[in-house]
Amino acid sequence: MTVLLTCLLTLIWVPLLVYVNKKTKGEHLFQWMKKHMNKSFTNVVIFLIIAYLIIMKIATLREAITWINIIFLQRTPLIILVLLFGFTCCLLAATSIRTISIVNVFLLFFIVLLGFFVSFTNFQFKDYSLLQPVLENGYFPVIKRNFF
Structure with a gap:
């Protein structure tokens, strides 16, 4: 469903991204903001974006390390x-x-290979009766279960 x-x-x-790209004529967004907007406002926006990305990096690294551990x-x-x-x-x-793309190609190969290995070794333990129609009783039980 998600x-x-x-x-x-x-x-x-x-389409929103395409619209913004056309309006800025392909110029880097931060450079465009510095030219057309208040410099202090641009610096605050840049700071907030960098802070958000750092927080995301820390949260992702923490979750990945916890899962691996x-x-x-x-x-x-x-x-x-x-x-x-x-x-x-x-x-x-x-x-x-x-370089990132090349590393991802190698990682993807091993991830797919190990995914098939896990799938085939767990084949005997799978219970297909647990697969049910998602909206068997309408959409309200799904919303109620996930949000209330």
């Missing part, structure tokens, strides 16, 4: 995992998008 909702929101978001590496100290993953992410962020 995937369908996200697709609908994307249909609204993408619980599932795979129970005896590995958290500081080692944080340093290893943090250094790898910073190193990749300092390189070009091409």
